[in-house]
Amino acid sequence: MSLKDPPIKKYRREEQSSDESENDDKYIPYIPVKERKKQQLLKVGRIIQLTAEASASTAAKSSSENEHDEELNEEVWGRKFNISLLDQHTELKKLAEAKKVSAVEKQLKEEEKILESVAEKKALMGVAELAKGIQYEEPIKTSWRPPRYLLAMPAYKREEIRDNLNILVEGDDVTVPIKSFKEMKFPKPILSALEKKNIKKPTPIQVQGIPTVLSGRDLIGIAFTGSGKTLVFVLPIIMFCVEQELRLPFIRNEGPYGLIICPSRELAKQTHEIIQYYCKALHQGGLPEIRSCLAIGGVPVTEAMEVIQKGTHIMVATPGRLMDMLDKKMVTLSVCRYLCMDEADRMIDMGFEEDVRTIFSFFRGQRQTLLFSATMPKKIQNFARSALVKPVTINVGRAGAASMNVIQDVEYVKQEAKIVYMLECLQRTAPPVLVFAEKKQDVDAIHEYLLLKGVEAVAIHGGKDQEERSRAVEAFRKQQKDVLVATDVASKGLDFPDVQHVINYDMPDDVENYVHRIGRTGRSGINKGLATTFINKSTEQSVLLDLKHLLIEAKQRVPAFLGELCSETEKYLDVGDTQGCSYCGGLGHRITDCPKLEAVQSKQASNIGRRDYLSNTAADY
Structure with a gap:
């Protein structure tokens, strides 16, 4: 090329290179835009239908594509690439749904594995029964029969009656529901004693529960707080004891025939007083005297021993004191045929499980076993069934649901402003008012503050001696004091019929405790109650999520700051047979995120490590 030749333009160079490439043997085909888009879509995996077709076409394609293959390819894929945005949106939606379903299935399988791994393998039975392989096939027979x-x-x-009263029943040959105490064949002294207490007709749990217990069946009773569960096990045991006394009077040091175990001293004392009330009414009506004793910590054993030496029919006890008396052979369960565990799940949660298992070993024959609570997750129910014979499960409402008679008010209050704001809250309703706090020092601080402000208040917690606790509860019950400040020792089972307002100074770590706390108001379905709860940044998010879903379930107002909370697993909450966590019953999380299970596992792990360390050090010496 000479200097005089004109410069070659770019397009001429391109043409020249293209001409040269035509003669080249090693021809690399050009990939069209459509083909590249198709490959990109396949790679991303956004359209389901393309995946199957793409794999088929890729296998069929040869390494060198000619023009004819490209035309065929356009016929196969052209229409797919020309689909409208609406069709693409529909396809994407289908894919999202498919992914969601697979994620839900995966979640449920994972939950089943976790629940199986934490399920109690050891049956809730006595050591002798397990060792000898003793299993009772049939429930205890009683002389009671319903009217013909x-x-x-x-x-x-029968189903219509249950449906109308929202009673759910599981079990074989369930007894007929009975809607009046008279048809349950209670004697006149009992009926008149009930009328004096203004109890005219049975509540739903009593309609189905009392006939079931009278017929000798083992029972798991679940109903919201204040629904009258105590009478379901108190009235039948009194009647059984009257029958035994008439047949053959109890002699010295004999008994008890019936044993009732409660998790707290206050609940045991309250149950004992109810039993005494109806036993006294029977004795005044001309029937034999039924003796009952109370065995709780903080009270001298001599008080219980005086009754035991005369021959006792019914014993109400806390697990610790009962274990102590059984170990020292102060009392025997050789003739005991009736066992009731009130607030059974709380007892197991509080670490009394091994004590309960040991207590079962002191029985000398088959017994009728009754378990009651307002909050009993499936895990506890399945565990409890190992000790029961053909049990009947009676459920009035969801286990762990809040009472519908309570208006729940949740407020965001800063930590430093709580105690001052509480004074304003006290003025919302007339006394008596219950104030709950988590820590003992908070209870003492609130109590002292209220006294300084001139409020008639009393306080109870585990650090106070039993005499002081009993005095405080009695003064509050008789309305000599306006406010009772307490930890969760006062939240389970205690009956204060006139309480209109419960204030949660702080949200408990466990939503089950919250349900028990607010259940101290709005009891027996007669009056509406108010529950005010203070929350702030110090409250755990998992507990707040449980609280949010509890409010939604009870059709309560959900505050904006609570409504905004959302967890990763929330989209799975209503999937499957159960709602929420199958371990603790909380509605705001699944078992995979259960803080309670995590705490239990951490405790077990730390105990294992500690035990190994201690055994090693012992071996060294």
Whole structure:
């Protein structure tokens, strides 16, 4: 090329290079835009239908593509690439749904594995029964029978009664529901004693529960707080004891025939007073005297021993004191045929599980076992069934649900402003008012502050002696004091019929405790109650999520700051047979995120490490 030749333009160079490439043997085909888009879509995996077709076409394609192959390819894929945005959106939606379903299935499988791994393998039975392989096949027989016209009631009518009262029943040959105390065949002294207490007709749990217990069946009773569960096990045991006393009077040091175990001293004392009330009414009506004793910590054993030496029919006890008396052979369970565990799940949660298992070993024969609580997750129910014979499960409402008679008010209050704001809250309703706090020092601080402000207040917690605790509860119950400040020792089972307002100074770590706390108001379905709860940044998010879903379930107002909370697993909450966590019953999380399970596992792990360390050090010396 000479200097005089004109410069070659870019397009001429391109043409020249293209001409040269035509003659080249090693021809690399050009990939069209459509083909590249198709490959990109396949790589990303956004359209389901393309995946199958792409794999088929890739296998069929040869390494060198000619023009004919490209035309065929356009026929196969052209229409797919020309789909509208609406169609693409529909495809993407289908894919998202498919992914969601697979994620839900994965979640449920994972939960089943976790629940199986934490399920109690050891049956809730006595050591001797386990060792000898003793298993009772049939429930205990009793002399009680329902009226004949009720026995003749067809099955669909029984179901109608249960449906109307929202009673859910599981079990074989369930006894007919009975809607009046008179038809339950209680004697006149009991009926008149009930009327004096303004109890005219049975509550739903009593309608199905009392006939079930009277017929000798083992029972798991679940109903919201204040629904009258105590009478379900108190009235039948009194009648059984009257029957035993009439047949053959109890002699010295004999008994008890019935044993009732409660998790707290206050609840045991309250249950004992209820038993004494009805036993006294029977004795005044001309029936034999039924003796009952109270065995709780903080009270001298001599008080219980005086009754035991005369021959006792019913014993109400806390696990610690009962274990002590059994170990020292102060009392025997050789003739005991009736066992009731009130607030059973709380007892197991509080670490009394091994004590309960040991207590079972002191029985000398089959017993009728009853378990009651307002909050009993499936895990506890399945565990408890190992000790029961053909049990009947009676459920009035969801286990762990809040009472519908309580208006729940949740407020965001800064930590430093709580105690001052509480004074304003006290003025919302007339006394008596219950104030709950988590820590003992908070209870003492609130109590002292209220006294300084001229409020008639009393306080109870585990650090106070039993005499002081009993005095405080009695003064509050008789309305000599306006406010009772307490930890969770006062939250389970205690009955204060006139309490209109419960204030949660702080949100408990466990939503089950919250349900028990607010259940101290709005009891027996007569009055509405108010529950005010203070929360702030110090409250755990997992507990707040449980609280949020509890409010939604009870159709309560959910504050904006609570409504904004959302967890990763929330989209799975309503999937499957159960709602929420199958371990603790909380609605705001699943078992995979359960803080309670995590705490239990951490404790077990730390105990294992500590035990190994201690055994090693012992071996060294």
